Amino acid sequence: MKELLGNELEYDDEHRVTRHGELFTGTALLFTSQGALRLAVTYRDGVEHGPEYSSFEAGHIQAETVYRHGNVLTSRRWHSNGRLAYETRHDETGHLVDEQRWNEDGSRQVAQWAHIDDLDMDDNQEFLDRHGPFTGFVLEVTRNGRVIAESAHELGAPDGPERSFFLDGGLASETVINFYRRVEVREWHPSGRLAREEHYDGQGNCLSRHRWKDTSKPMIVRLITLS
Known part of the structure; x- marks a missing residue:
């Protein structure tokens, strides 16, 4: 495993992520200037594959998405107070099949x-x-x-x-x-x-x-x- 610093990722004509002309496999981490992790995205052969995390400026989790070969499997987003805001499930092609939502006080949205x-x-x-x-x-x-x-x-x-x-x-x-x-x-x-x-x-x-x-x-x- 090797860690590199810098903006070295680009997109090809099929919107796949590349580095120096090769399809990128690994994790891209985005930090604030103060060193706090803002975003983490995992790629395999140029497409999202695995977990993706983002965080609020205060540092706690904002969103989590799990991919398989570029398609979303599950997705969650949180309110700024730390309570879950919504959760989605998708089929193998990424098509949305179920969604649930919650208010900031934790009550369920219907x-x-x-x-x-x-x-x-x-x-x-x-x-x-x-x-x-x-x-x-x-x-x-x-x-x-x-x-x-x-x-x-x-x-x-x-x-x-x-x-x-x-x-x-x-x-x-x-x-x-x-x-x-x-x-x-x-x-x-x-x-x-x-x-x-x-x-x-x-x-x-x-x-x-x-x-x-x-x-x-x-x-x-x-x-x-x-x-």
Whole structure:
């Protein structure tokens, strides 16, 4: 096993991870400038294979995903208070087969979910399932099963939180919708620090807007190879 320092990983035309032109096998570790582990991803022959971990800035676990030959098998994400936020299971192709969610106080969320490709859309751009207007969470998932966005809908219309995620599982943005109208908008830097926050009235007019620069120092990448 050999540990290397530096940004030496690239992607080929098939979106596989390479190092010096060869498919990478090993673990990529991303550290903050203070030396705290932020992300760990395991690869085999250029694709994710094995566990992937990410952590909050405070150091406790944020997300855990297990891959097999590039496809997601299981995925978990935690609230900032350490309680489990959601857990998903996938088949061998990465297709989502089960999802469970919990609130920050540990109580169970009872909500339907659906893959965006499994839903239809009517003339009003509202989601439909085979029973009619859809109520629940609509998930956008990469080809290997990673959830990159989710949005809440009531009878087909956007109503509730809309979230997008960075590739490490961290929250990239969250918009709270009240039947088509924005209530709150938040965006985060990849470091996990808040980048933008906006608040709106009941008519969708912006009441306040704040932006923050990311003052954190660049991350440090270490590669652990098997040779």
